[in-house]
Amino acid sequence: MTKQIGRYAWAIAEGYIPPASTGTTRELISHETVCILNAGDEDARIEIMVYFADREPVGPYKFTCGARRTLHLRFNDFTDPAPVPKGTDFSSVITSSVPVIAQHTRLDTRQPALALMSTMAFPLD
Amino acid sequence: MTKQIGRYAWAIAEGYIPPASTGTTRELISHETVCILNAGDEDARIEIMVYFADREPVGPYKFTCGARRTLHLRFNDFTDPAPVPKGTDFSSVITSSVPVIAQHTRLDTRQPALALMSTMAFPLD
Amino acid sequence: MTKQIGRYAWAIAEGYIPPASTGTTRELISHETVCILNAGDEDARIEIMVYFADREPVGPYKFTCGARRTLHLRFNDFTDPAPVPKGTDFSSVITSSVPVIAQHTRLDTRQPALALMSTMAFPLD
Amino acid sequence: MTKQIGRYAWAIAEGYIPPASTGTTRELISHETVCILNAGDEDARIEIMVYFADREPVGPYKFTCGARRTLHLRFNDFTDPAPVPKGTDFSSVITSSVPVIAQHTRLDTRQPALALMSTMAFPLD
Numbered sequence: 173m174t175k176q177i178g179r180y181a182w183a184i185a186e187g188y189i190p191p192a193s194t195g196t197t198r199e200l201i202s203h204e205t206v207c208i209l210n211a212g213d214e215d216a217r218i219e220i221m222v223y224f225a226d227r228e229p230v231g232p233y234k235f236t237c238g239a240r241r242t243l244h245l246r247f248n249d250f251t252d253p254a255p256v257p258k259g260t261d262f263s264s265v266i267t268s269s270v271p272v273i274a275q276h277t278r279l280d281t282r283q284p285a286l287a288l289m290s291t292m293a294f295p296l297d
Numbered sequence: 298m299t300k301q302i303g304r305y306a307w308a309i310a311e312g313y314i315p316p317a318s319t320g321t322t323r324e325l326i327s328h329e330t331v332c333i334l335n336a337g338d339e340d341a342r343i344e345i346m347v348y349f350a351d352r353e354p355v356g357p358y359k360f361t362c363g364a365r366r367t368l369h370l371r372f373n374d375f376t377d378p379a380p381v382p383k384g385t386d387f388s389s390v391i392t393s394s395v396p397v398i399a400q401h402t403r404l405d406t407r408q409p410a411l412a413l414m415s416t417m418a419f420p421l422d
Numbered sequence: 423m424t425k426q427i428g429r430y431a432w433a434i435a436e437g438y439i440p441p442a443s444t445g446t447t448r449e450l451i452s453h454e455t456v457c458i459l460n461a462g463d464e465d466a467r468i469e470i471m472v473y474f475a476d477r478e479p480v481g482p483y484k485f486t487c488g489a490r491r492t493l494h495l496r497f498n499d500f501t502d503p504a505p506v507p508k509g510t511d512f513s514s515v516i517t518s519s520v521p522v523i524a525q526h527t528r529l530d531t532r533q534p535a536l537a538l539m540s541t542m543a544f545p546l547d
Numbered sequence: 548m549t550k551q552i553g554r555y556a557w558a559i560a561e562g563y564i565p566p567a568s569t570g571t572t573r574e575l576i577s578h579e580t581v582c583i584l585n586a587g588d589e590d591a592r593i594e595i596m597v598y599f600a601d602r603e604p605v606g607p608y609k610f611t612c613g614a615r616r617t618l619h620l621r622f623n624d625f626t627d628p629a630p631v632p633k634g635t636d637f638s639s640v641i642t643s644s645v646p647v648i649a650q651h652t653r654l655d656t657r658q659p660a661l662a663l664m665s666t667m668a669f670p671l672d
Binding site: 286 | 556558559560561562563596598599600603604634636637640651653655658659660662663665666668669671
């Protein structure tokens with residue numbers, strides 16, 4: 173169970189941070205998420221590139237997912253090298269120094285009842 | 298990160314444009330979407346065929362997704378060779394001149410609280 | 423685009439027909455769906471087995487998806503050899519005489535705002 | 548149809564039990580689920596490890612999915628070796644003694660209209 177499992181690279185073609193929220197807590201503010209599982213015994217150095225419709229990609233955004241840990245990242249929180257704009261179409265590619273699993277989830281509370289969607293990212297290697 | 302990644306062909310078995318909306322802005326009108334990521338350095342010529350329950354397929358609908366760009370396409374917006382009817386079951390096959398990633402998303406606001414769903418398209422090659 | 427694409431067998435581990443609806447039209451009654459795309463030039467003979475938590479599987483349910491057609495099937499509508507009970511956990515396995523694509527979708531209107539979920543079925547061959 | 552189908556190991560990178568519910572029945576209390584299909588003729592011994600953001604993984608949680616049966620498991624119900632905390636990010640890895648299919652679903656009723664999401668788990672072998 174502590175073997176390195178998963179893949180070194182993943183893609184998510186969807187990407188959109190809803191620009192409004194009816195929720196006011198961090199949990200219920202609209203957010204776009206990539207969840208990463210590193211089930212192995214070595215820390216994962218994660219790099220994420222963000223692609224847009226009308227300009228050059230931005231990144232890499234850099235993170236560490238510890239050994240035997242999960243990291244649920246919100247694109248809303250990305251700051252370096254630049255925030256990800258709200259209300260804008262994007263895509264992302266996630267690469268890792270060790271095999272991981274990546275899954276994409278959105279919570280949308282623009283209207284007064286939350287909506288959810290989720291799908292595994294697409295493995296690239 | 299700028300290598301050609303993904304596949305040349307994808308299928309989406311679900312397809313349905315909800316025929317009504319409680320939202321009035323473009324963002325909150327019910328829509329059926331295919332999101333495409335072209336992470337490579339060459340433009341992607343995209344062709345989409347749409348399949349129906351009771352008549353011959355329609356298409357190809359033609360698009361270009363630039364190098365290092367994403368293209369979030371709404372079936373609602375398709376016009377040439379013919380609009381995709383609302384409230385009608387369909388499926389689609391996406392082919393590309395270079396490898397891309399494709400993901401399917403629906404936003405449904407027929408009732409006064411939006412619903413979302415998303416899944417990677419199925420890679421065919 | 424008219425080649426036989428996809429797989430001969432698919433599995434959906436989730437299965438549940440919500441036992442109530444706030445919607446009253448066929449479109450807005452809670453339903454559990456498998457969408458099939460047959461992009462090839464030969465009709466697909468489809469067989470679906472339904473698995474339960476506490477009794478033997480039921481089926482096969484038999485359908486035909488024409489050449490170059492899509493078939494969006496509701497488990498709610500299954501009758502032969504037996505209806506699929508509402509409010510009951512199940513799973514399904516879809517087999518086809520020719521390669522097809524299968525995708526799982528649920529629309530749930532038990533509470534007064536619809537919810538949606540969708541995922542590609544899992545290819546078995 | 549009674550052959551052993553599927554895989555021996557699956558991963559779900561997302562994991563979160565919503566800490567509140569507007570629904571009051573078991574069906575409408577917010578829940579995080581993994582659905583397992585064992586279409587084969589031999590019982591499946593299932594083990595699930597749960598991974599967290601900031602501490603060592605917990606498990607294995609042990610279950611049996613009978614031959615030709617489905618098992619829809621709620622992380623909410625896990626007790627041994629320890630409950631899965633609500634409102635906390637986690638991931639999971641599912642292993643089985645025989646091939647099975649695994650799918651991830653969440654029902655969220657924190658706001659007064661349920662939300663759903665679902666995706667196939669990621670096959671590891």
